[in-house]
Amino acid sequence: MIAKQTERFLPLKPQWFHILLALAGEEQHGYGIMQEVLERTMGKVRLWPATLYGSLKRMIEAGLIEESSKRPKPELDDARRRYYRLTSLGRRVLDAECERLQGLVHAIHTKRKMVTE
């Protein structure tokens, strides 16, 4: 049942994967997610705002992430910002996607061995 629930989302859309990955650590707001993805991919992947917020909206609807009620320290806070965190489903989906990707990487390694030998 749970497997089926996660299975539905795989393979994950690249933006979704990046967003889930960004939220895997701590709660973030939209702009923060964008920055983190940008840094992590060394400027290769930029989530443009409309795409980012559109994805966030859909991911909330899909139950992968949720709004968090925790706010940062008042001096760093901006009232307009919303913070997001992974739901347990989101975490499971991220895990499943990582496993899938690892499987892929493994397959690549085996192939490469066969080619070089």
Next chain:
Amino acid sequence: MKRSQRAYERLARAFPHEFKLAHGEEMLETGEAVMGRLAKRGGWTGVARLLADAAMRLPFEYLAEMRRDLQFAMRALLKSPGFALVGILSMGLAIGLTTNVYSTNWALLTRPMRGVAHASRLVMAQKPVSYFYVERYREQKDVVAGVAAFQNAVPFNVRLPGQTDSKQQRIFGQLVSPDYFEVMGVDAERGRVLSPAMDRSGGAPAVVISDKFWRMRLGSRPDAVGLVLRINGQSVTIVGIAPRGFEGAFSVESAAELFVPVIAPASVAPELANDVLHRPNAREFLALALLAPNVTAAQAESALDGVTRRLDANDPSASPQTDKSRRVTLLPAGTRVPIPPELKQAIEGFFVVLMGIVIVIACMNLGTMLMARGANRRKEFAIRMSIGASRFRLARQLMSEGMLLSLLGGLLGFGLAYLLNVLNTQLHQAVDAPGIPDVAIDWRAAVFAFAAALVCGVALSVAPALRATKSELTPALKEGSAMQLPGHRRFGLRNLAMATQLAGSLMLLLITGFVLMGLARGYQVQTNFDPKTMAMASIDPVRDGETPEKALDLFAKLPQRLKDSNKFSRIALTTLPPFTAADEDNSEQWTVDDPRAAQKVQQPVVKESVGAGYFAALDEPLLNGREFNDADERSLMATAQGNTTRTLPVVLNETAAKKLFGNANAIGKHLKDGGVGYEVVGVVHDLRSGMGSHSAIAYVALSRDDFARPPAAGIIILTRAKTGVDGAAAIREVAYGLDPKLTPFHVETLSDQLALSRREMRSAMWNYGGIGAFGLILSAIGLAGVTAYAVAQRTREIGIRMALGAKKGQVLRLVLREGISLIAVGTLLGFAGAVLVSKALEAATSVFADALAMGTNDPRLLVGAPALLAALALLASYLPARAAVRIDPLKALRTE
């Protein structure tokens, strides 16, 4: 940078409300931050991508919202299935009916013929010309790429391979010039089509059969090409099968099953006797021209007109050169019906108006129902608004409900159109009416009707939606649906909707009623005897393989033989079944031949050839003078063919006599039709009442020509058998005794014949009556919806009145009074509209003029239709009102 920032802001603000509510501010902020960083690095491509990203996401976000709206609307509709059902039904009926009527009628007029590659460039001369003229037209290479000649609705007596002579069938086809298929751009499905290279005179007689002939009569035999048919007693080889759906040019008149080349010998087609291919004045062919590339029909028309005028100069029987009117009128011929553009517009207009009314009524229905629902849901809306829903958001919700209803209605409509189409085709096949094509649903029509309904559905749900959401929150929360609406009650949207609805339905009912009543009367035939006792049979010796001389001889003997058999009380020969509607398109100009007259009297008259004793056989005593007798016939037979110096006897019907001679006695007066002189010997009642009764008919005696080359229906033997005698069998017996080759066809009684014309009537009734009945159903639905809404609004008021001591009757009167005044206004408007539209139609086209003239003065319709609708409207007001007064006043008064 400032400008792109503003552009981004504007884009961000254009996102759907829900999206902005959740992420709007943040998206703005993030965008600004990103743009600031990009600007520092001078990243213009980045700014462009930022803007493009926003612009591209925008439609997706709206689509997503719409999907949610539709999901929600679906849930809302499921909660009130009655409302949903009525809405969907009314939309579905409108779309289904519109699509079906369009597909069967309008498409028939406008869709290109099937299997014809050159449909858009084909034109046809309106009047028949001689083959000689067609050959001259062909030489005008600068305007026409080819000109074919054909004769339409040519009867052939056909014996299929392996059948006996007595099983001969009379099948209609066309006589065509060998280049006919080439000009139209038609290729054979099997075998070959006719071609000038292969089919030369003197060669083996060839015929191309239609796909229908192959399937229905030859059972789709794979070896059909190469088979030999006996056509009019001669062997003819099938060389090819025409493509599926191809039924020849001008096929609305008669779907052609056989295409026989004009180079065939006259024994195959008696129409080809007398050297018709070479005589310049044998105007017996229709010219079908393929316009040269980039040449307009008007250019070709004036060129061919010039040619015709030059040729006519050598022909004394043509109209004189002083006559400056056009001699050639070209009609577009790529469709089944070559109709002049003006008439096409009129017919188009009729359908558009009728179907427009239907769709508008259905949409009004939907609108009023949505309005009623909106009023009942005020409380729900108030709650949603108070917790932050915008007015726009709620309006959008109602609009998507309207859209969903339209969509579902559309689906139902398609289904209905399909079903009606199947029924229609089956009906026509059962009747085996000639010229009824297998019409498929026209998808363009369906899409158009659907789109129109969708637009109407959405547009009409805007007003009620805005209205339902325009309110002070507190009273709406408190009072819910019972609150009084702001605005002018008397001229409010609701009253307007109800009155228009009633008016529209009445219009629809009246117009269809006018046409229907007119048609019904037109088909009413009053006979002076029991039509079952009249046996009719047609014979055509020439197409049974006899020579014209033998045919003349047979017809000279036939009446006497019938008399001698001593089985009949009355016998007459004729060329048309009695009581058929006169074909006014074939009328000719007759002039009164009176040298003393100050003014030339000229009138269009339809000619009908009848034999001796025709009116006696129909028990129609002449008003004046006498009818034809055997002596007339004998002297006509003795006259050499082509002799035009003789004055011939003619019997006029009452209308013709009145038109030509006014109230003066017509007997003994002289008339001229072209070069032929006539003397009036008798005047007879108009045989038909109703439609066609305005036709002036001149009955002329059957001549040598009629016998030597019987017309399409053959020569019809009318008999009234003596009691106890089977008329049909007796006719067969006499015919066989006279010549075993003769095969009587169309053997039936007059009542069968009349039933056939009633069948056409029934088909018209289906069409028009269906639309009228539809108007009724729709208005009933709409009225019920509107009144239910009205009463829902007044429940509280009614409660207060009841609590203050009003009697049930008083409250009922109050509710009904408003209904009645609306009904009165709607009825008046409907009457005015119906009269206006029918006058416009009458003026625009003669097609409906007769029917409308007959129907408009029918008291049953003029009183009945409004009374029926008013009763319906009253009932629709009464039922909810009765329900309202039964409400416990306390319940009605209770505010939550």
